[in-house]
Amino acid sequence: MPKYLIRxxxxxxxxxxGVIVLTFAIMRLVPGDPAVAYAGPKATAAELAEAxxxxxxxxxxxxxxxxxxxxxxxxDWGTSLHTRQPVRDDLLQAFPASLELVGAALIIxxxxxxxxxxxxxxxxxRLPDLTVRxxxxxxVSVPVFWLALALQTVFASGLGWFPVAGEYDASLDxxxxxxxxxxxxxxxxxxGGNWPILTSTLSHLVLPALVIxxxxxxxxxxxxxAALIEESSRDHARLERALGFGETAVxxxxxxxxxxxxxxxxxxxxxxxxxxxxxxxxxxxxxPGLGRYAADSIRSLDTPAIAGVTLLVAxxxxxxxxxVDLVQGLVDPRVRAR
Amino acid sequence: xxxxxxxxxxxxxxxxxxxxxxxxxxxAGECVALVGESGxxxxxxxxxxLGLVRGADVSGKITVGDVDVLAASxxxxxxxxxxxxxxxxxxxxxxxxxxxxxxxxxxxxxxRHGVKGAAARERAREAVRAVLxxxxxxxxxxxxxxxxxxxxFAIALALALGAQVVLADEPTSALDVTVQAEVVAVLRRLRDxxxxxxxxxxxxLALVSTIADRVVVMRDGAVVESGSAADVFGRPRDPxxxxxxxxxxxxxxxxxxx
Amino acid sequence: MTAPALPxxxxxxxxxxxxxxxxxxxxAVLLALIVLAALLAPWIAPYPEDGGSATHPxxxxxxxxxxxxxxxxxxxxxxxxxxxxxxxxxxxxAVAVLAVSGVAGVLLGVVAGYAxxxxxxxxxxxxxxxxxxxxxxxxxxxxxxxxxSVTTVIVxxxxxxxxxxxxxxxxxxxxVSTRGFVDSARxxxxxxxxxVLRHVLPNSLTPVLxxxxxxxxxxxxxxxxxxxxxxxxxxxxxxxxxxVQQGQSLFTTDWWVVTFPGLAILLTAFAFNVLGEGLRxxxxx
Numbered sequence: 001m002p003k004y005l006i007r008x009x010x011x012x013x014x015x016x017x018g019v020i021v022l023t024f025a026i027m028r029l030v031p032g033d034p035a036v037a038y039a040g041p042k043a044t045a046a047e048l049a050e051a052x053x054x055x056x057x058x059x060x061x062x063x064x065x066x067x068x069x070x071x072x073x074x075x076d077w078g079t080s081l082h083t084r085q086p087v088r089d090d091l092l093q094a095f096p097a098s099l100e101l102v103g104a105a106l107i108i109x110x111x112x113x114x115x116x117x118x119x120x121x122x123x124x125x126r127l128p129d130l131t132v133r134x135x136x137x138x139x140v141s142v143p144v145f146w147l148a149l150a151l152q153t154v155f156a157s158g159l160g161w162f163p164v165a166g167e168y169d170a171s172l173d174x175x176x177x178x179x180x181x182x183x184x185x186x187x188x189x190x191x192g193g194n195w196p197i198l199t200s201t202l203s204h205l206v207l208p209a210l211v212i213x214x215x216x217x218x219x220x221x222x223x224x225x226a227a228l229i230e231e232s233s234r235d236h237a238r239l240e241r242a243l244g245f246g247e248t249a250v251x252x253x254x255x256x257x258x259x260x261x262x263x264x265x266x267x268x269x270x271x272x273x274x275x276x277x278x279x280x281x282x283x284x285x286x287x288p289g290l291g292r293y294a295a296d297s298i299r300s301l302d303t304p305a306i307a308g309v310t311l312l313v314a315x316x317x318x319x320x321x322x323x324v325d326l327v328q329g330l331v332d333p334r335v336r337a338r
Numbered sequence: 339x340x341x342x343x344x345x346x347x348x349x350x351x352x353x354x355x356x357x358x359x360x361x362x363x364x365x366a367g368e369c370v371a372l373v374g375e376s377g378x379x380x381x382x383x384x385x386x387x388l389g390l391v392r393g394a395d396v397s398g399k400i401t402v403g404d405v406d407v408l409a410a411s412x413x414x415x416x417x418x419x420x421x422x423x424x425x426x427x428x429x430x431x432x433x434x435x436x437x438x439x440x441x442x443x444x445x446x447x448x449x450r451h452g453v454k455g456a457a458a459r460e461r462a463r464e465a466v467r468a469v470l471x472x473x474x475x476x477x478x479x480x481x482x483x484x485x486x487x488x489x490x491f492a493i494a495l496a497l498a499l500g501a502q503v504v505l506a507d508e509p510t511s512a513l514d515v516t517v518q519a520e521v522v523a524v525l526r527r528l529r530d531x532x533x534x535x536x537x538x539x540x541x542x543l544a545l546v547s548t549i550a551d552r553v554v555v556m557r558d559g560a561v562v563e564s565g566s567a568a569d570v571f572g573r574p575r576d577p578x579x580x581x582x583x584x585x586x587x588x589x590x591x592x593x594x595x596x
Numbered sequence: 597m598t599a600p601a602l603p604x605x606x607x608x609x610x611x612x613x614x615x616x617x618x619x620x621x622x623x624a625v626l627l628a629l630i631v632l633a634a635l636l637a638p639w640i641a642p643y644p645e646d647g648g649s650a651t652h653p654x655x656x657x658x659x660x661x662x663x664x665x666x667x668x669x670x671x672x673x674x675x676x677x678x679x680x681x682x683x684x685x686x687x688x689x690a691v692a693v694l695a696v697s698g699v700a701g702v703l704l705g706v707v708a709g710y711a712x713x714x715x716x717x718x719x720x721x722x723x724x725x726x727x728x729x730x731x732x733x734x735x736x737x738x739x740x741x742x743x744x745s746v747t748t749v750i751v752x753x754x755x756x757x758x759x760x761x762x763x764x765x766x767x768x769x770x771x772v773s774t775r776g777f778v779d780s781a782r783x784x785x786x787x788x789x790x791x792v793l794r795h796v797l798p799n800s801l802t803p804v805l806x807x808x809x810x811x812x813x814x815x816x817x818x819x820x821x822x823x824x825x826x827x828x829x830x831x832x833x834x835x836x837x838x839x840v841q842q843g844q845s846l847f848t849t850d851w852w853v854v855t856f857p858g859l860a861i862l863l864t865a866f867a868f869n870v871l872g873e874g875l876r877x878x879x880x881x
Contacts, residue, residue: 006722012726014721014724015721015724015725015728017387018721018722018725018728019728019729021727022725022726022729026734026737026738026741027737027741029881034753057668076715083708102632110560133619133873134870137866137869137870137873138862138866140813140865140869141813141817141819141862141865141866141868141869142821142865143821143824143837143840143858143862143865145820145821145837145840145841145860146819146840146857146858146861146862147858149840149844149847149854149858150847150855150858151849152847153848153851157394157847157848162878174659191658222873232431235427235428235429235433236432236433236435236436237435238390238425238427238433239425239427239433239434240418240435241390241427241493242388242390242419242420242424242505243419243420243424243425243447243450243499244416244417244419244420244421244447244450244451245416245450246412246416249450249826253446254435254438256436257437257438258435258436258437272730273730273732275730276730276732276733276736277732278823279732279736280821280825283825284844289602294736295825298736298740298825298827303711306737306740307737310729310733310737312735313730313733314729315728317728317730318728326862336791
């Protein structure tokens, strides 16, 4: 295990280094001068020169890259051009909201996807199977921004069942202010016993979380189905049948646990994908997360901010993958032995 | 009275016959071996006795104890699986769920057949000791035990559930020679001491000659010869049987000596 | 173990068709219809000129009717016509992305798989880095720095898409390269590039083709998302994501402007997914 762990960590560090270089390279491609964007169109030559100096734009590229990496490691992720705040602070503010949204979506996806996958595997080739397969394919084919607009129009604007936008009712900040622990509103409200904000947040969460959950739920259902069918055709399933267990018991009490391994590692992939899918949904529901921040940054060609978001999500992906590998070691005794 | 009785068994996939056995009986304390090369239908016959052949048409009459397997309800079939006749498979470790401790599997199997709590623990320990394993093994995962241990554990499962019939599908072919001997010794002892009936599927004639009382030779889904082990090995009538025996050079003499 | 063998399968044409996964057939038919609609758009669209920059202010935002099945948009263009022309844009993007990233990925993958050693390590580490970016994220970053256009969308998505094919091809090619016929070609002194082209490449393609058809849906969705964010196609190009974006503020009052382009995206992505799933099920059997 230690050897495997070290190799795995080394790989992750290498990928993160590459991610930083690639982000830097993309940002150097920006048309237009970041100095102009910062100093404004009416800046004098002196102000421009000052801005250039400030961002180190006159240095050769390798030096700029070196400075970039040094600053990143030192916790300086640059200054956002549109909020004029350190990018790191902006991200720290926006990320918990995205995490809340995507976390809720992934929980929905697992709760819905796994039972559907089990049902499909149990009735393989029959109507429930076909229904699950088709609906999960539909779920992964739906454009999220469109689904977000549709649900918002029907269930919020139209029927009024859920709030139209935002994270919670802002007037609650006066009547029952929230004490912050994790910066994730729903979690903080739960810890602090702040029921008004908790219920408000949960009702605001429903629609955007459902939209984001569509894709992972479809993927999880398909993967659970495939893994269960594979697992239930193995030798151990034959022994379990020979011990008197029925198909449902073989699937849920024996095949499910080994089958959940690939589903689990899929969640890491899907997590980062869902964060980015969340960008589109956050824009529609005005959710104060990374997506709204990214959208604002894109509109104002805010290079440091875009680089910051890109980097954060990519690193998240690497970390999530690493975490899953480690968790898998805990769940699967075979990996643990490696 | 025979614990397993098969009459006019025919297993078909589409219009192809993959196993056809006119008559097969296994009595208590008796070991009957089905021999033949792979694809001869011997495993299919074995699985059919527990109604475990999937995706094929099975006809004829199979009785395990007093239960008519082909006529029994699915629930009744699940009841007799394990408790009347238990399966021991070829690859012992692949046959055990990799994410489950052996004790958990044993406990669930016992609970499935109505044995729970202290009685289940007692039965599990007793069965494991009967196959010469340390009960400590119940705390391990399949990858933490050797092939021979896993195979003996599979036999212990049958004992714990009170099965009177052991259906063994190539129980030794995935094991080392010395380990094979261990497993065979355990099987023989259980047959002799506890009067278990055994239906053994194997292509290993050396193994079969050391344990089988009667032998059924199959080829391409059909029975080509059957009789007592001494008759079949000593005076094979069918050319195919002779061919099989000739492939194991040391065998004919040793079989006749006994 | 003597598992029951599968029955001999009689290869009559009818049976062969029945053996093909019904899902794959359904997906192929659906996709063929969409392709046909795209190709024939100028002839079957009720108002072909509405596929471009025509405007009819007096007919703005008419609800669906006999004259305009899908209604009209904010400048009076027939939504059905624009949805039909939009199929051209989306399919063009999908085909271009899959072709570019497929060729690049397969070539790199085949080299990595055949060469092995450090060549494979370097190529695989580079794909690791690209794969750390969710496709939409990297395309987003790229689309920001390039000028918004259909070409930008194609480039941005292709850059993020090739590593999947490189990985897949590398693993298949590595196993193909260990087979006997490759060894014998090597022994006969056939030069390496020829071995790769003649033997390794053709034998590594099938899984990539299945993956390509599975990915069509993802490309369509990503392209639509980029255009929805204003980073891709722009007026007057008929593009489904752009149509949704332009009409989103009208959803409550004039639902048809947003609903039909969105359904078009859904249906096209669905067709690709059904086809891909069907092919995969068939292949893994």
